[in-house]
Structures are given as structure tokens and as C-alpha cells.
Amino acid sequence: MAQSLAFTMGSLLADIARRFPEHDALVYPDRGLRLTYREFDALTDRVAKGLLRMGIQKGDHVAIWATNVPQWVILQFATAKIGSVLVTVNTNYKSAELEYVLNQSDAKALFLGEGFKDTDYVETLYTVVPELKGTAAGALESAKLPFLKHAVFLGEGTPDGMLAYNELENMGRDISDDELDAVKNSLDRFEVINMQYTSGTTGFPKGVMLTHDNIINNGFQIGECMKFTENDRLCIPVPFFHCFGCVLAVMACVTHGTAMVPVETFNPEQVLKTIEAEKCTAVHGVPTMFIAELEHPNFRNYDLSTLRTGIMAGSPCPIEVMKRVIRDMNANEITIAYGQTESSPVITQTRTDDPIELRVATVGRALPNVEVKIVDIETGESLPPGKQGELCTRGYHVMKGYYKMPEETARAIDDENWLHTGDLAVMDENGYCKITGRIKNMIIRGGENIYPREIEEFLYTHPKISDVQVYGVPDRKYGEQVMAAVKIKDNVECSEDEIRDFCRGRIANYKIPTYVKFVDEYPMTASGKIQKFKLREMAIKELQLEDLESASTG
Incomplete structure (x- = not known):
């Protein structure tokens, strides 16, 4: 162990205060x-x-x-x-x-x-x-x-x-x-002290209950993967309300006596300025953040020579972005992490000395004290290396459950305490995992997890809508965008703007459908289930996004 x-x-x-009393803990230069x-x-x-x-x-x-x-x-x-x-x-x-x-x-x-x-x-x-x-x-x-x-x-x-x-x-x-x-x-360290909301395909957002032990040990192992010490300084432009901010950043730092240097709201130049001014050795971000930093017109004006590591997570990492972060930002020990709020959140992470191929083509291997297995979606049987199935995980990092939702909790965590992630994955013989799809049809837009069912439930309240299906389509900047296929009630007229205006101010802007398509019917299975993947395929063709779809790493 x-x-x-x-x-x-x-x-x-x-x-930590006893061991490193005079080391910087929290720094806001501005x-x-x-x-x-x-x-x-x-x-x-x-x-x-x-x-x-x-x-x-x-x-x-x-x-x-x-x-x-x-x-x-x-x-x-x-x-x-x-x-x-x-x-x-x-x-x-x-x-x-x-x-x-x-x-x-x-x-x-x-x-x-x-x-x-x-x-x-x-x-x-x-x-x-x-x-x-x-x-x-x-x-x-x-x-x-x-x-x-x-x-x-x-x-x-x-x-x-x-x-x-x-x-x-x-x-x-x-x-x-x-x-x-x-x-x-x-x-008691096994008591709940953190609750974060994550939506589900089955309904409204669920409160994920995390304990002292969950987030302290997950943060500690995340920091270990980056080789954090009391001499590191992490620039934190990712939001605290996400596990990315309050665990991968805050807890990874505090467990190692590392300095936290937050950026209040993401601004690419502010991140560059902060790294230079505070001599940060690490920086976190979703791929879109790193792209914005690299492509900022003043990028070359900043000295990033102190950078060493950090985490890129939240959505698949394009190989060219990874290469540029290593080459141009000097973060040659940057890591990739994968998980979900229900697992505190990190399940797998690459290590600083992994070759770049593994740091881009995979989401790493299980953290210490974390079990991972790939199971057959139909039978639940464990699968050998190289076979695609659902990624399941077990260990100290699994949540206490969903607040006041025992049935949802039982669906997520089985009788043997395995958390079922709903993600499709393949594991190689060395334990490195590649995420290949999402059973839940979750949309990941610029690092934000979007659950179609939540948007559908909201749009059902529109007086002119009789049915709606929400799904993701590829996008060059954000990875994915939200699309809604809408059926209108008989004898009424409705426009795309009317649908979007209905959403504004009532649901978060990033959840508002970028694309709205009016349909008379949906592609169905023989048993009457709507085939969202076919709606997605049709949209990719109509919107001419084939090149983005083929370039996706899943």
C-alpha cells in the first residue's frame, strides 16, 4: 500500500503550518x-x-x-x-x-x-x-x-x-x-465536508458527498504525481467550485506545503503575468485555457522558464497542444488526469516521466490505493487488456453517495463498492487507460460537463415544445457544442432564437444550445428508443464537421 x-x-x-510555517500558502499579487x-x-x-x-x-x-x-x-x-x-x-x-x-x-x-x-x-x-x-x-x-x-x-x-x-x-x-x-x-475524517453538484442523464443535479479523507488523500496523490514539494508554486486559473480547483489545485498544494497562486477569473494574459511574477512552477487548465495562453499575442513577452508541471484535464488533449505546452511553456513534466466528481475526482493520472505518447493517447494509470477495472457493459464481467468496456473504480476516493438520493447512489456504486463511471474505456497491459466514449452521452464543452437530460427537462417547460433531444456536436474551440433537436407542437411556429431567448438568464450560458434543429421525427431503435448517436451523425454531416469528428481523441 x-x-x-x-x-x-x-x-x-x-x-503543514507546523512543518512549513513561513512558506507562502495563498498569494494574490493583484x-x-x-x-x-x-x-x-x-x-x-x-x-x-x-x-x-x-x-x-x-x-x-x-x-x-x-x-x-x-x-x-x-x-x-x-x-x-x-x-x-x-x-x-x-x-x-x-x-x-x-x-x-x-x-x-x-x-x-x-x-x-x-x-x-x-x-x-x-x-x-x-x-x-x-x-x-x-x-x-x-x-x-x-x-x-x-x-x-x-x-x-x-x-x-x-x-x-x-x-x-x-x-x-x-x-x-x-x-x-x-x-x-x-x-x-x-x-471524524470519514465525515462529509464537501458537496458538489453534478447532473445526471436520469434527471436533475445530484449532490456528491465527499469526506475529509476523500479529498485529502486524492489531493495528496495528485500532488505526488506532479512531484510537488514545499518549493513549488501553482498558478490556479481553474474555478474553485469544480474539483479541478478545490482538489486538484487546493488540496494538491496544501498536502505538500505548496504555494497557491489563484487567478480570480480566467484571463490568458493574467495567467502568463502571474506565472512570471510569482515564478510559478506549475499551472492547471483545460485544453482551451492552454490554447488561449499559447495563442495570446503577447505570449512571447512573458518569461515562463520557472514552469515545470501542472495538469491538463477536463476534455481530451490534442497532441499538438501538449507538444506546445512542453516546448513553448517549458512545462515538460505536465500531466493528464481523468476522473469525475464522484471519485473525489481523480481516478487515473499520467506521471511526470511518462513519454509524451502516453501523456496524450491515454489518461494515465490508477493513482496509488485506487483500483480500476474495465467491465463488459452487458454482463458486468471484467475484461482483459485491449477490450472496450465501462471503467469502474474502487477505493478510498469513492464518494459517500448522492445527498438524499439513495436510489441514484445504488445505481452508481454496486454491492462490492465499485463506482460505475459511465465512461467507455480501454486499458492496456500496463494499466494505462484511454477513454473511448461516454455511455451517458455527456457533453464536455471547454471543460464543463453538460448533461443533456437537464437541458431537456428545462426545454420541456417551453410552451411550444412537444419533444426535445439534446446532444453534443464537435467544435474546434470548445471540443463540443450543445445541439437540440426540437419537435414543435401542432399548429404553432417557433424560431431558433425564440428557443435560445427562453434559456437566457434561466440556465447557464454554456448550456444554451448553440445549434437548434426542428424535426418531425427522431431516428428510433426497433424497441422505440431514440438513437442520439444517429442525430449526432446527421448533424455532423449537415454542419460539415466531419474533419473535427475524425480528429477527436474521444
């Missing part, structure tokens, strides 16, 4: 913020006390809706130190999605930033919970969201009905260290 860490989040941070691990540990203690004073207790659910601001990573540890569960909210969400997550998660508090792109978070929250205006902070009573009591604003000023985050740090001043320690000592 490879090394395993037996910590809670609080005891892990205390251990904000002039630079916290050592000693300071970061102390600050998260103060915020944890503030949460206790606010009435947040072990087991309570605390949602966060913000870009990569400092408070995000501070709250990741402060909530865990008191055993409350951090519910991460996608920064792209609109009102309907926010309401669903707050309701389904039983969130007691929401920490929210100012907004992202075209969404004003404060106004959106007021739309969802109009009672908040005119209510004293912490006294919210909402019929729609009965659990929600607190809204805490992370920006400047204090909107009506909310508490300012800055007040939180001082609120717990009268709570002693002994009091906080008593709470910390009551925690």
Missing part, C-alpha cells in the same frame, strides 16, 4: 495578499470561530457562490474545521439553478460574491428569495427555502438582509481556542 494520510482538514493544515501557512491556519481558525458564533454547526450545509476570491479557499478550510459541509455553486448558474441547489442541499447559509460575467449574484438571490430584502441579517424566513437563514456578502458594502464577510472574522473573538479545539476534536 502506498502512503495514506489520516487527517481531518483542520489537523492537516495544522500539521490584491497585495500574501499569507504564509502559519497565517493561513490562524486566519481559517478565526473564520471558523465566526461561523460558530453565526450559529453554523457540525453537519450544517454552507453554500458558496463566488469566483476564485481569497475567501473561497479560506472558507474551504474554515467550514471543514467545524465539520460543516461546503456546498460549491457553479459561478455560471442563474436563478433557477441557484434555487434548485440551495433547496436540494438544505443550505443554511450562502456566501456570495458580486457576480460573474452577466450575472449579478445579489440581484439573482433577491429574485430567488425576495423576503431577504428588509430582513435582519441571519433572520431569514423563506417558505421556498426553509433551511436558508444567512446570506453573507464577500464584496464591498453590505446588501440588504445580508452580513458582510469582513464582520465574520471578528464575530468569533469571544470563542476560545479550547472551544474551537473541542469541535475540531469531535470530527
Whole structure:
């Protein structure tokens, strides 16, 4: 057995702060913020006390809706130190999605930033919970969201009905260290402290419950694959609300005493500037981010000579991009990782010394202490090397389950504790895996996982739509785009723009169909099942995307 860490989040941070007290923990050059691990540990203690004073207790659910601001990573540890569960909210969400997550998660508090792109978070929250205006902070009573009591604003000023985050740090001043320690000592590393929402082909988003042990050990092994030490510095442009941000980045760093250098919202030049200014040795990103950085007109003006490693993940990596990242960005030890939220999230990863062929043609081999097998989709029998089947995984990294969804959990994790990923894969005799398809028809657009069923359920609420099928089609920039094949009710007229306008402001922009096709019927199997792969094939032909389809690595 490879090394395993037996910590809670609080005891892990205390251990790292003891070992590397004066090493940088969290750095925001633009904000002039630079916290050592000693300071970061102390600050998260103060915020944890503030949460206790606010009435947040072990087991309570605390949602966060913000870009990569400092408070995000501070709250990741402060909530865990008191055993409350951090519910991460996608920064792209609109009102309907926010309401669903707050309701389904039983969130007691929401920490929210100012907004992202075209969404004003404060106004959106007021739309969802109009009672908040005119209510004293912490006294919210909402019929729609009965659990929600607190809204805490992370920006400047204090909107009506909310508490300012800055007040939180001082609120717990009268709570002693002994009091906080008593709470910390009551925690178990196998308790849930993180909940992330992932959609499914069978319905609405599901809350994936992850424990201290899940994300600490997954983060540790991810960092080991990159050979992280306390001397590394990771530039983090990927969002914290994804496992990519809060585990592959934050937990990989903290388990090794590595410095975290976040970029608040992705901007290719800001990433280049940050790497140079902070002498970063590693950078994470989805392929589209790396492409944007490489193709930025000022790319050659930046000194990236300190770069060594990082992770490219989220969607298949084109070989030419990988070669350019190694050659032009100096990241000759860049790695590829594969997994899903339900597995904390990384299942397989390439290693720094793997040849480039393996780093592009595969998603690596299983992390230490992780089991992987490929099974026949029909029989469930294990398959030999070279045969395609469903990738299943078992180990410490598998989630506790989906929140309040026991049937969905039972469908995902079998009686022998194997997590069924829904991904088609082939494994070679050395354990290296290649992902060849998706049983679930999931769409991956620029690193965002999009589940057709969720968009279909939403579009079914359009008064003119009688049926709709959503699927992905190849795209040069994002890997895939969303397409909807729509059947209109009899004797009505509808345009593509009408469908898209219906979506705007109600579902995240990246989920809005780029292509809308009106159809009279769908290709069906003999047993009456709609064949989405045929809809996709027809669309590829009509849109003349054959060259992109043949270039895809799956």
C-alpha cells in the first residue's frame, strides 16, 4: 500500500503550518495578499470561530457562490474545521439553478460574491428569495427555502438582509481556542465536508458527498504525481467550485506545503503575468485555457522558464497542444488526469516521466490505493487488456453517495463498492487507460460537463415544445457544442432564437444550445428508443464537421 494520510482538514493544515510555517500558502499579487501557512491556519481558525458564533454547526450545509476570491479557499478550510459541509455553486448558474441547489442541499447559509460575467449574484438571490430584502441579517424566513437563514456578502458594502464577510472574522473573538479545539476534536475524517453538484442523464443535479479523507488523500496523490514539494508554486486559473480547483489545485498544494497562486477569473494574459511574477512552477487548465495562453499575442513577452508541471484535464488533449505546452511553456513534466466528481475526482493520472505518447493517447494509470477495472457493459464481467468496456473504480476516493438520493447512489456504486463511471474505456497491459466514449452521452464543452437530460427537462417547460433531444456536436474551440433537436407542437411556429431567448438568464450560458434543429421525427431503435448517436451523425454531416469528428481523441 502506498502512503495514506489520516487527517481531518483542520489537523492537516495544522500539521503543514507546523512543518512549513513561513512558506507562502495563498498569494494574490493583484490584491497585495500574501499569507504564509502559519497565517493561513490562524486566519481559517478565526473564520471558523465566526461561523460558530453565526450559529453554523457540525453537519450544517454552507453554500458558496463566488469566483476564485481569497475567501473561497479560506472558507474551504474554515467550514471543514467545524465539520460543516461546503456546498460549491457553479459561478455560471442563474436563478433557477441557484434555487434548485440551495433547496436540494438544505443550505443554511450562502456566501456570495458580486457576480460573474452577466450575472449579478445579489440581484439573482433577491429574485430567488425576495423576503431577504428588509430582513435582519441571519433572520431569514423563506417558505421556498426553509433551511436558508444567512446570506453573507464577500464584496464591498453590505446588501440588504445580508452580513458582510469582513464582520465574520471578528464575530468569533469571544470563542476560545479550547472551544474551537473541542469541535475540531469531535470530527471524524470519514465525515462529509464537501458537496458538489453534478447532473445526471436520469434527471436533475445530484449532490456528491465527499469526506475529509476523500479529498485529502486524492489531493495528496495528485500532488505526488506532479512531484510537488514545499518549493513549488501553482498558478490556479481553474474555478474553485469544480474539483479541478478545490482538489486538484487546493488540496494538491496544501498536502505538500505548496504555494497557491489563484487567478480570480480566467484571463490568458493574467495567467502568463502571474506565472512570471510569482515564478510559478506549475499551472492547471483545460485544453482551451492552454490554447488561449499559447495563442495570446503577447505570449512571447512573458518569461515562463520557472514552469515545470501542472495538469491538463477536463476534455481530451490534442497532441499538438501538449507538444506546445512542453516546448513553448517549458512545462515538460505536465500531466493528464481523468476522473469525475464522484471519485473525489481523480481516478487515473499520467506521471511526470511518462513519454509524451502516453501523456496524450491515454489518461494515465490508477493513482496509488485506487483500483480500476474495465467491465463488459452487458454482463458486468471484467475484461482483459485491449477490450472496450465501462471503467469502474474502487477505493478510498469513492464518494459517500448522492445527498438524499439513495436510489441514484445504488445505481452508481454496486454491492462490492465499485463506482460505475459511465465512461467507455480501454486499458492496456500496463494499466494505462484511454477513454473511448461516454455511455451517458455527456457533453464536455471547454471543460464543463453538460448533461443533456437537464437541458431537456428545462426545454420541456417551453410552451411550444412537444419533444426535445439534446446532444453534443464537435467544435474546434470548445471540443463540443450543445445541439437540440426540437419537435414543435401542432399548429404553432417557433424560431431558433425564440428557443435560445427562453434559456437566457434561466440556465447557464454554456448550456444554451448553440445549434437548434426542428424535426418531425427522431431516428428510433426497433424497441422505440431514440438513437442520439444517429442525430449526432446527421448533424455532423449537415454542419460539415466531419474533419473535427475524425480528429477527436474521444
